[in-house]
Amino acid sequence: MNASNPISTDYDVFREAIRTFLKDALTPELVRAGQRTTSVFSDFEAGKTWQSILHAKGWGAPEWPIEYGGTGWDIQQRYIFLEECKLANAPNPVMMGIQMLGPMLMHFGTEAQKTRFLPGIISGEDVWCQGYSEPGSGSDLASLKTTADRDGDEYVINGTKIWTSMAHHSNWIFCLVRTDKNVKPQAGISFLLIDMSTPGITVAPFPSLDGEVEQCQVFFENVRVPAAHLLGEENQGWTVAKYLLEFERGGQHFTIELKKQLAKLQMMMASSTHRAADDPTYVYRVAETEIDIMALEQTELRIKGSISAGDNPGALSSLVKVSGTELGQRCAELLIEAAGQSAMPWQSEVLSPGYTGNTAAPAECVTTMAEYINSRATTIYGGTAEIQRGIIAKHVLEL
Numbered sequence: 001m002n003a004s005n006p007i008s009t010d011y012d013v014f015r016e017a018i019r020t021f022l023k024d025a026l027t028p029e030l031v032r033a034g035q036r037t038t039s040v041f042s043d044f045e046a047g048k049t050w051q052s053i054l055h056a057k058g059w060g061a062p063e064w065p066i067e068y069g070g071t072g073w074d075i076q077q078r079y080i081f082l083e084e085c086k087l088a089n090a091p092n093p094v095m096m097g098i099q100m101l102g103p104m105l106m107h108f109g110t111e112a113q114k115t116r117f118l119p120g121i122i123s124g125e126d127v128w129c130q131g132y133s134e135p136g137s138g139s140d141l142a143s144l145k146t147t148a149d150r151d152g153d154e155y156v157i158n159g160t161k162i163w164t165s166m167a168h169h170s171n172w173i174f175c176l177v178r179t180d181k182n183v184k185p186q187a188g189i190s191f192l193l194i195d196m197s198t199p200g201i202t203v204a205p206f207p208s209l210d211g212e213v214e215q216c217q218v219f220f221e222n223v224r225v226p227a228a229h230l231l232g233e234e235n236q237g238w239t240v241a242k243y244l245l246e247f248e249r250g251g252q253h254f255t256i257e258l259k260k261q262l263a264k265l266q267m268m269m270a271s272s273t274h275r276a277a278d279d280p281t282y283v284y285r286v287a288e289t290e291i292d293i294m295a296l297e298q299t300e301l302r303i304k305g306s307i308s309a310g311d312n313p314g315a316l317s318s319l320v321k322v323s324g325t326e327l328g329q330r331c332a333e334l335l336i337e338a339a340g341q342s343a344m345p346w347q348s349e350v351l352s353p354g355y356t357g358n359t360a361a362p363a364e365c366v367t368t369m370a371e372y373i374n375s376r377a378t379t380i381y382g383g384t385a386e387i388q389r390g391i392i393a394k395h396v397l398e399l
Contacts, residue, residue, distance in 0.1 A: 014077055014080060015084060018080060022085065026088055030090065031088070032355075033047070034088070034090050036351045037092060038370035040092060044094065047092055047093045050091050059071055060122040062078045068102070068122070069122045079256075083259075086257060091353075094169070096129055096174075097120075097121035097126060097127065097128035097172075100174075101121065101128050102121050104240055107243065113193075113229075117193065128173065129170040129174075129196075131161040132161070134146060135162050135217075138163075141176070141241070144189065146160065146220060147179075148178065153226065154225060154227060155225045155227060156224055157225060158222060158223070159177070161173075161175065162215075162217045163215050167196070172194065172196055173194050174194075175191070175193075176189055176237055177191075177192055177237070189238045189241070190237040192231070192237075193229040195225075199224075200223035201220060209373045210370040254320065255324070258296070259297075261331040261335065262290055264335065266286070268338040268364060276338040289331065296320065296324060299319065318383070318388040318392050321382060321388050322388045322389060322392070325375075325378035325385065326379060329378065329379065332372040333372065335368050339364075342361045342368075347359060347366065351366075351367070
């Protein structure tokens with residue numbers, strides 16, 4: 001265990017140690033990047049800088065096992081750490097590698113793959129994106145058409161992926177590809193790790209509704225990938241993919257962000273500038289939302305405990321994904337109502353962490369509309385809310 005890690009089992013002492021570190025480590029620009037984050041992605045350079053700072057401290061991947069660079073913290077310590085980072089407005093690191101690919105490598109990877117890829121993930125040197133969805137394969141992921149044909153010690157990849165978050169900043173992509181067309185769809189899929197600098201790869205970024213560029217389409221034309229970069233067995237990628245999706249859906253901490261949004265909402269309600277608190281129906285809706293967030297927090301902690309014990313979150317991850325994203329949309333709507341006309345001015349330059357000029361709206365409202373727009377996508381990506389409810393009905397309710 002890194003000697004710099006606070007490991008006191010006194011959680012108050014632990015929390016104070018985290019606060020002291022954050023106060024010293026977060027620069028004003030990093031704080032502005034956190035404050036002006038409007039989706040799960042902060043400013044890329046700020047997020048990468050923050051990951052390097054955490055890694056140098058020994059805190060680059062708090063939930064990883066110690067042998068791979070984790071902290072050895074218990075569930076409560078990890079939760080305190082993430083909560084204090086959010087309250088201090090630390091930017092979000094690009095988490096595809098740490099949150100999703102890392103656990104897959106630990107579970108399915110060869111020793112050579114772990115040695116090759118895990119250090120670069122935790123340091124932030126290697127930035128990963130996720131190649132799952134295609135223009136005709138989103139919720140029906142098993143219908144994907146990107147092919148990987150075996151040619152000696154290589155696979156030759158042809159096809160395209162879309163909604164590939166941060167692909168324009170990534171140097172690696174983990175990809176689902178079709179390696180057998182003659183079996184049922186799920187049985188003919190494999191999971192490959194692909195260097196984005198490989199000849200034949202083209203990345204086309206496109207803006208979201210809020211004007212930010214986070215999503216991309218990635219094209220593969222006769223891209224040659226070493227067979228050694230196959231994760232798991234050939235044609236068994238669906239098993240890897242399902243395991244990863246459970247971490248993507250259940251590995252998030254929705255309530256930490258939701259509680260921050262709730263605190264912001266309550267601050268706006270207490271301000272004479274925002275008059276939403278005069279409406280008793282609105283006050284009731286806020287109170288109802290707070291209760292639902294508290295209930296979700298308990299479910300999230302149950303899942304974290306299950307993962308820490310070596311179990312798979314299973315269908316509970318779908319429950320958290322539905323509840324967390326829909327509560328996020330509810331908070332975004334309540335914030336729009338509280339902000340009123342202050343949510344309307346559009347200054348895209350304000351979202352840059354380097355911007356220090358005037359704003360056309362109060363400081364607490366400059367990200368409100370962009371956050372609302374981004375929240376509309378949360379019940380779609382990572383598996384739609386409809387798909388998640390189907391999983392819950394089948395595996396939890398046994399319907």
